[in-house]
Amino acid sequence: MSNMEIRKNKRPSSRKPAELRNVFFDAFLANNIVLIQAIGITPIVAAGVTLQNGVALTLCTAAVLLPASLFLSYIGDRLPSWIRAPLYMLGAIIILLGASILIDRLISQQLYANLYIFLPLTAVNSLVLYRAGGFSVSHEPVAALTEAIASSLGFGLVICVVSALREIASYGTLWSVPINSAVKLSEAALPYAAFLLLGFMAAFLQWLKTVLERRT
Amino acid sequence: MTYKTARAPHLRRAERASMMCVDVLIALVPLCIFSSVYYGLRPVLLVLTGIISAIISETLCCLFMRRKPSVSDGTTAVTGALVGALVSPLSPYWLPAAGAIFAIVAVKMPMGGSGRNLFNPAAAGMAAITLCFQGFLFTYPDPGLGIPLPLADNALSGIITQSSPAAQLAEGGRTLYDPAILLLGDFPGPIGATAISILLAIAVYLYIRRAVSAMIILPYLATCAVLAAVFPRASGGSWLSIMMELCSGYLLFAGVFLLNDPVTAPRHWLGRVFYGILAGLFVMLMRYFGRFEEGVCFAILLANAFSTTLDRFGWYLLNLKRIRGRRRVA
Numbered sequence: 001m002s003n004m005e006i007r008k009n010k011r012p013s014s015r016k017p018a019e020l021r022n023v024f025f026d027a028f029l030a031n032n033i034v035l036i037q038a039i040g041i042t043p044i045v046a047a048g049v050t051l052q053n054g055v056a057l058t059l060c061t062a063a064v065l066l067p068a069s070l071f072l073s074y075i076g077d078r079l080p081s082w083i084r085a086p087l088y089m090l091g092a093i094i095i096l097l098g099a100s101i102l103i104d105r106l107i108s109q110q111l112y113a114n115l116y117i118f119l120p121l122t123a124v125n126s127l128v129l130y131r132a133g134g135f136s137v138s139h140e141p142v143a144a145l146t147e148a149i150a151s152s153l154g155f156g157l158v159i160c161v162v163s164a165l166r167e168i169a170s171y172g173t174l175w176s177v178p179i180n181s182a183v184k185l186s187e188a189a190l191p192y193a194a195f196l197l198l199g200f201m202a203a204f205l206q207w208l209k210t211v212l213e214r215r216t
Numbered sequence: 217m218t219y220k221t222a223r224a225p226h227l228r229r230a231e232r233a234s235m236m237c238v239d240v241l242i243a244l245v246p247l248c249i250f251s252s253v254y255y256g257l258r259p260v261l262l263v264l265t266g267i268i269s270a271i272i273s274e275t276l277c278c279l280f281m282r283r284k285p286s287v288s289d290g291t292t293a294v295t296g297a298l299v300g301a302l303v304s305p306l307s308p309y310w311l312p313a314a315g316a317i318f319a320i321v322a323v324k325m326p327m328g329g330s331g332r333n334l335f336n337p338a339a340a341g342m343a344a345i346t347l348c349f350q351g352f353l354f355t356y357p358d359p360g361l362g363i364p365l366p367l368a369d370n371a372l373s374g375i376i377t378q379s380s381p382a383a384q385l386a387e388g389g390r391t392l393y394d395p396a397i398l399l400l401g402d403f404p405g406p407i408g409a410t411a412i413s414i415l416l417a418i419a420v421y422l423y424i425r426r427a428v429s430a431m432i433i434l435p436y437l438a439t440c441a442v443l444a445a446v447f448p449r450a451s452g453g454s455w456l457s458i459m460m461e462l463c464s465g466y467l468l469f470a471g472v473f474l475l476n477d478p479v480t481a482p483r484h485w486l487g488r489v490f491y492g493i494l495a496g497l498f499v500m501l502m503r504y505f506g507r508f509e510e511g512v513c514f515a516i517l518l519a520n521a522f523s524t525t526l527d528r529f530g531w532y533l534l535n536l537k538r539i540r541g542r543r544r545v546a
Binding site for chain 2: 185190196199203
């Protein structure tokens with residue numbers, strides 16, 4: 001048997017739409033990286049204070065996760081496992097350097113000033129490392145890409161909900177637009193508020209899962 | 217064969233857990249009376265607000281979780297009363313209510329209710345209101361006023377306030393208080409935490425009723441005292457420093473009521489000693505380096521997190537010989 005055939009046998013064929021849908025929903029909700037697997041909490045707790053930050057961090061994560069997953073899915077299993085992590089990290093740093101220059105020059109200097117400490121953190125985020133290293137090496141590019149998109153969306157959903165709630169509570173604004181909220185609590189920007197929100201969201205997701213399982 | 221089943225916390229005594237809660241509530245009564253001698257009826261109403269809001273929020277949580285309401289075991293009332301007893305007599309009525317509601321809704325019930333909480337709910341409630349409303353929490357009325365505080369919230373603006381010993385320690389330098397005044401409790405501070413001599417008597421009462429463990433509170437106070445003597449924040453000698461540190465804020469109150477919570481404290485005696493020492497260490501670190509003039513609640517929460525580990529570690533040390541012997545045989 002040639003090397004190519006071994007690789008094909010190892011990989012589950014997952015081109016069917018139904019299976020791709022399963023992969024997507026598994027990574028997006030049922031095994032949400034933040035709420036179920038508790039990976040990648042750092043940027044949410046530290047920087048998820050305004051909705052703009054949340055969206056920017058989601059884009060950064062997706063910008064790193066998608067190429068990394070594709071890359072590792074194509075040639076990951078030809079590389080020895082010890083070199084995957086450093087190689088991936090190098091790629092992530094290059095991508096994020098580009099992203100930070102883009103944000104700084106083209107989008108908003110203020111946003112860059114808010115994010116500049118967290119962009120490098122995203123590069124070495126355990127979330128991306130774990131995702132790119134685990135799933136995509138043993139799967140076909142299409143499945144790996146679906147999984148990466150779903151993971152980024154799952155991360156994005158959580159960080160956007162958390163950061164929007166924290167922005168409303170602490171600054172009384174949403175996407176920098178003032179909102180008439182009755183209670184203003186500037187302490188919601190502190191890390192403990194994010195941990196509390198994440199805890200309740202994780203509990204809610206578990207409850208949702210049990211309800212759905214009972215129904216089927 | 218039938219097994220007797222009982223709800224947590226599982227205590228080895230014949231009495232039920234609710235008896236311990238009744239003891240703690242009884243112990244809180246003299247503290248409220250002491251405070252109301254100075255400030256009128258307002259402190260009592262604040263404590264009652266804490267109790268009532270804790271009971272209401274627990275009932276609502278039980279209804280939401282479709283469970284039989286578990287208010288009757290008394291732990292809820294104790295949580296609410298402890299939060300109420302730790303706010304300033306000048307604080308508005310919603311403050312103890314907010315603390316009690318946070319304690320029940322965010323800390324106690326999500327973990328599974330009475331007997332299952334990892335962290336002391338009252339300490340967590342205090343931590344939340346310390347973080348969010350420190351302006352209300354640390355503004356204390358002058359105890360020498362001699363007139364009862366007004367009962368309505370909007371009449372409080374003209375009251376003369378005074379800085380507490382904890383605030384003076386946080387600023388450093390000379391203090392206004394001597395040990396006799398501190399023991400008598402004639403200084404500004406939280407409702408239930410200024411009556412030092414009454415608190416000591418309560419500690420003895422609860423020790424006799426076995427609601428307080430000497431293995432926790434003695435190492436705790438000893439650690440605080442040693443640190444206060446070695447690294448004094450107040451000028452005037454190490455004895456004054458020890459007295460000031462032990463009597464200011466709610467260090468002693470926390471040692472009597474919050475640390476001895478049967479749910480979150482370790483079960484084993486050596487684990488309890490370690491727990492007390494660790495809590496004392498955290499309390500003093502919070503005071504030296506913390507953001508707030510009183511950070512005991514944060515220290516208690518941190519110590520709670522280590523409770524199980526310390527319990528196991530203590531058991532391991534005591535059974536070291538047996539464990540090693542078994543390994544050698546194997």
